[in-house]
Amino acid sequence: xxxxxxxxxxxxxxxxxxxxxxxxxxxxxxxxxxxxxxxxxxxxxxxxxxxxxxxxxxxxxxxxxxxxxxxxxxxxxxxxxxxxxxxxxxxx
Numbered sequence: 001x002x003x004x005x006x007x008x009x010x011x012x013x014x015x016x017x018x019x020x021x022x023x024x025x026x027x028x029x030x031x032x033x034x035x036x037x038x039x040x041x042x043x044x045x046x047x048x049x050x051x052x053x054x055x056x057x058x059x060x061x062x063x064x065x066x067x068x069x070x071x072x073x074x075x076x077x078x079x080x081x082x083x084x085x086x087x088x089x090x091x092x
Contacts, residue, residue, distance in 0.1 A: 015078065015091045016041075016069060022085035028062050041069045041082070051075070 017026070020040045024030035028040040036044055039057030043065075048057045051071040053064070060068075069081075078086040086092070 016066060016073075018089035018091050019069070019078070019082045019085050022089050023082065028060075028065055029058050031058050040065045041072075043068065043072075047072060047081075 020026050023037075023042040024040045026040065030040065030042065031038050032042060038044075038048075039060060040062065041057075043053065043057040045057075048068060051068045053060065053068045057065060057068070072081045075081075078091045082091070
């Protein structure tokens with residue numbers, strides 16, 4: 001059974017969808033093996049709180065993660081915020 005949160009991934013703008021595919025395979029509950037990077041956009045806790053997030057990014061709604069990713073990109077641009085994935089997925 002597919003988790004219903006994936007239905008909301010369709011609402012992501014194309015560039016953000018590309019980043020989320022690269023970062024987490026579109027999984028908003030993703031946690032990397034070290035536990036440092038969390039959620040669909042693989043935030044570390046410092047970045048997450050810097051853009052106004054609270055709690056664990058991997059337990060936040062897709063809308064909340066998307067909102068925080070947009071703030072991060074508005075402050076840093078895709079290439080700085082998501083350096084490896086922006087290059088790999090050809091996002092500018």
